[in-house]
Amino acid sequence: MSPPSEIRVRIAPSPSGFLHVGTARTSVYNWLFARHHHGKFILRIEDTDLERSDPKMVEAILEGLRWLGLSWDEEPYYQSKRFEVYPSYAEKLLKRGKAYHCYCSPELLKQKREEAIKEKRPVKYDRHCLHLSDEEKKRLKGQAVLRATRLKVAPGETQFKDVVYGDLSYDNADIEDFIIMRSDGRPTYNFACVVDDYEMRISHVIRGNDHIPNTYKQLLLYEALGITPPQFAHLPLSLGIDRSKISKRDGAVAITDYRQMGFLPEAVVNFLALLGWSPGDDREVMSTSELIETFSLERVSQSNPVFDIEKLKWMNGEHIRSKGDNELVPAVAPFLIEASLTTKLGVEIRWEYMKKVVGLLKERCRLLTDFAALGRYFFTDKFDYNPDGAKKHFFSPDIDRHLATLAERYSSLQKFDLEAIESGLRNLAEELGISAAKLIHPTRLATTGMTKGPSLFEILEVLGQEEVVKRLRRALEFIRGNPGLADRTDSG
Numbered sequence: 351m352s353p354p355s356e357i358r359v360r361i362a363p364s365p366s367g368f369l370h371v372g373t374a375r376t377s378v379y380n381w382l383f384a385r386h387h388h389g390k391f392i393l394r395i396e397d398t399d400l401e402r403s404d405p406k407m408v409e410a411i412l413e414g415l416r417w418l419g420l421s422w423d424e425e426p427y428y429q430s431k432r433f434e435v436y437p438s439y440a441e442k443l444l445k446r447g448k449a450y451h452c453y454c455s456p457e458l459l460k461q462k463r464e465e466a467i468k469e470k471r472p473v474k475y476d477r478h479c480l481h482l483s484d485e486e487k488k489r490l491k492g493q494a495v496l497r498a499t500r501l502k503v504a505p506g507e508t509q510f511k512d513v514v515y516g517d518l519s520y521d522n523a524d525i526e527d528f529i530i531m532r533s534d535g536r537p538t539y540n541f542a543c544v545v546d547d548y549e550m551r552i553s554h555v556i557r558g559n560d561h562i563p564n565t566y567k568q569l570l571l572y573e574a575l576g577i578t579p580p581q582f583a584h585l586p587l588s589l590g591i592d593r594s595k596i597s598k599r600d601g602a603v604a605i606t607d608y609r610q611m612g613f614l615p616e617a618v619v620n621f622l623a624l625l626g627w628s629p630g631d632d633r634e635v636m637s638t639s640e641l642i643e644t645f646s647l648e649r650v651s652q653s654n655p656v657f658d659i660e661k662l663k664w665m666n667g668e669h670i671r672s673k674g675d676n677e678l679v680p681a682v683a684p685f686l687i688e689a690s691l692t693t694k695l696g697v698e699i700r701w702e703y704m705k706k707v708v709g710l711l712k713e714r715c716r717l718l719t720d721f722a723a724l725g726r727y728f729f730t731d732k733f734d735y736n737p738d739g740a741k742k743h744f745f746s747p748d749i750d751r752h753l754a755t756l757a758e759r760y761s762s763l764q765k766f767d768l769e770a771i772e773s774g775l776r777n778l779a780e781e782l783g784i785s786a787a788k789l790i791h792p793t794r795l796a797t798t799g800m801t802k803g804p805s806l807f808e809i810l811e812v813l814g815q816e817e818v819v820k821r822l823r824r825a826l827e828f829i830r831g832n833p834g835l836a837d838r839t840d841s842g
């Protein structure tokens with residue numbers, strides 16, 4: 351088959367209330383393929399099941415796609431707004447003798463199905479209505495019995511070349527005359543899908559391999575309608591995310607939950623892209639533009655990838671670090687605001703400060719939520735001292751004298767820059783005849799409440815002279831307010 355002139359792919363979610371991770375992965379593949387080929391990425395909402403569809407659910411799907419940055423082309427299509435399109439295709443099939451009306455009631459069909467199961471026969475429609483006499487049909491029609499429309503499946507074999515799985519085939523004898531139009535006038539999934547993929551000029555259908563059985567049915571429909579099918583590329587399912595419940599440990603099911611958990615959309619796109627595809631070298635951390643440039647369906651693997659949330663976290667950390675501080679601030683800000691550490695206005699007016707803070711912390715963060723957890727002290731001095739750290743570093747001999755002297759030194763510095771901060775502390779340690787560590791640890795605890803973190807001198811520079819001196823003095827009060835501590839210092 352010669353390549354179609356325009357690449358047009360689609361994602362066709364059924365509105366289930368959120369964008370499922372599995373659907374998000376399929377969306378990523380379709381989107382990357384479209385962008386790589388400068389084609390179109392179409393969004394089609396499969397909402398023919400009116401009872402189960404709700405505009406709120408559709409909005410949740412759009413929000414998920416928007417968050418991931420998977421922009422769609424053209425206005426989204428809604429199958430529920432296309433109900434008038436499908437009957438004419440069914441008519442065409444009826445006229446050509448490729449389809450027929452079925453008057454069997456659901457109760458009768460159920461009964462026949464149960465009998466077949468009991469007798470260990472394949473469960474398949476028995477074509478009762480295909481063989482109705484004209485008179486019988488007239489009678490049923492006259493009685494206004496509800497009727498569905500079934501495809502008359504031709505004998506033979508349905509074959510196709512899947513872009514991922516190669517040559518596939520299925521015996522039509524194992525496919526029943528499936529319903530294409532329900533008795534209430536709504537199309538079934540397979541029928542609406544074929545009509546829409548055809549009308550929307552879809553060149554490639556890229557979807558999970560759990561749809562392969564549907565593909566055979568859809569190919570029968572293309573054949574019966576006398577239209578050319580698109581190319582099919584089925585994706586290996588990722589265990590844990592597709593169709594099966596994901597456990598809390600593995601991660602969440604709704605893509606927007608990942609936003610709340612502190613993931614960057616570009617990291618999620620990167621991770622999902624690698625769930626079944628690889629660039630052909632050992633690259634793992636890739637920007638979205640690198641993914642677009644490298645993506646090809648030929649490199650989609652046939653084996654089921656494993657969804658590993660730890661790997662996603664690692665990858666997120668890498669993406670965090672690859673961002674410039676100016677870009678990182680808006681990504682981190684909502685989490686700091688959520689933790690009540692700052693406000694929208696606070697972020698705007700202290701942009702330079704925010705940049706320094708995220709720049710200092712990013713080495714240690716895997717999730718955007720880590721910034722709030724690890725960097726509280728940049729926004730408030732209302733923190734407790736790490737208890738183990740306090741026992742170790744605030745209870746050492748002469749500590750209050752040492753910290754008091756450091757506070758004094760720091761308060762008299764003309765310029766509070768990295769060099770002055772570091773040499774101020776190191777010189778004092780030398781004068782006091784102690785190692786620099788003996789000052790560094792208690793100073794870190796006094797100014798951050800923590801025992802670990804980014805370079806202390808850089809933290810102090812960002813906090814600023816006034817704040818650092820204030821915090822050292824506050825720690826002194828704490829130390830002096832502790833009687834146990836006073837005894838120890840006197841003996842030192």
Ligand code: GLU
Nearest residue numbers: 362363364396543557561
């Ligand atoms: N609505 C179907 C689903 O969500 C679409 C499958 C397809 O891509 O054809 O599974």
